[in-house]
Amino acid sequence: MSLSVRRERNGAFTITLDRESAEVLRDLPLKLRAVLSRTDVRDKVVSRLFPKAHDDPKLDAEYRKLLGDELLQRKLESVRVFEESLEREPAAWQQAGRKVKLSVPSGELESWLGFVNDMRLVLGTELDITQDGWEEDFDPNHPQADDFVLLHYLGWLQESLLRAMAGG
Amino acid sequence: MSGMPRTLERPDVEEETRTSPDRAWNVIVWNDPINLMSYVTFVFQKLFGFSLQVATKHMLEVHHQGRSCVATVEREKAEYYVSRLHGYGLQATMEQVSS
Numbered sequence: 079m080s081l082s083v084r085r086e087r088n089g090a091f092t093i094t095l096d097r098e099s100a101e102v103l104r105d106l107p108l109k110l111r112a113v114l115s116r117t118d119v120r121d122k123v124v125s126r127l128f129p130k131a132h133d134d135p136k137l138d139a140e141y142r143k144l145l146g147d148e149l150l151q152r153k154l155e156s157v158r159v160f161e162e163s164l165e166r167e168p169a170a171w172q173q174a175g176r177k178v179k180l181s182v183p184s185g186e187l188e189s190w191l192g193f194v195n196d197m198r199l200v201l202g203t204e205l206d207i208t209q210d211g212w213e214e215d216f217d218p219n220h221p222q223a224d225d226f227v228l229l230h231y232l233g234w235l236q237e238s239l240l241r242a243m244a245g246g
Numbered sequence: 247m248s249g250m251p252r253t254l255e256r257p258d259v260e261e262e263t264r265t266s267p268d269r270a271w272n273v274i275v276w277n278d279p280i281n282l283m284s285y286v287t288f289v290f291q292k293l294f295g296f297s298l299q300v301a302t303k304h305m306l307e308v309h310h311q312g313r314s315c316v317a318t319v320e321r322e323k324a325e326y327y328v329s330r331l332h333g334y335g336l337q338a339t340m341e342q343v344s345s
Contacts, residue, residue, distance in 0.1 A: 131332070132340065
């Protein structure tokens with residue numbers, strides 16, 4: 079597995095991924111869009127993506143009415159930008175080799191962060207992670223071990239993006 | 247929050263009051279085990295214009311104490327901040343400052 083994020087002189091970022099992980103990322107917009115189309119707030123994943131703003135149910139309902147749709151649109155916009163970044167240069171995917179190299183304008187990086195974070199929240203909630211310290215207890219025989227691996231990978235990607243944005 | 251655990255001195259609570267106390271709302275960010283510490287710090291810097299030091303202080307408060315008050319502002323502004331924090335995937339609520 080390899081991953082690097084580098085800021086270029088022109089301000090854009092070069093993100094280099096191993097092909098296998100890149101293909102996994104490519105499938106995620108579809109998955110997040112499907113989750114975002116769910117509306118039942120009793121659904122634990124939906125309620126994690128759209129958390130309560132108030133303890134008082136009446137005030138919370140007011141908040142959702144006022145700002146809920148805007149929040150959904152913002153999340154959908156991150157999915158759209160992320161997907162567009164991934165698919166902008168078909169040549170990047172067609173070249174033979176074990177790596178996929180993407181050039182992403184700096185203005186799109188925040189959508190990457192938002193998308194990756196929402197995806198981590200979906201996976202973490204589906205995996206019932208409720209306590210700090212879960213990273214230390216990885217069990218390769220867990221029935222959802224692949225999702226744990228993806229969650230870690232997305233964390234690595236997010237850290238790499240943040241470090242590159244900070245200029246480190 | 248998720249990240250390398252570090253032993254650091256517990257930060258002092260500092261709350262900024264920008265409006266009359268009876269009409270002000272606290273914006274509270276809650277701990278959760280999935281968001282990365284570095285990401286939460288980034289969001290605080292970006293949204294509130296905090297320095298790295300202040301953003302880190304609030305992030306650690308969330309991590310160690312379970313919550314941090316990141317702003318005390320009028321209702322409309324508090325709603326704006328909460329919805330932006332939700333947009334970034336943080337768990338945030340608002341509560342009226344008791345007079």
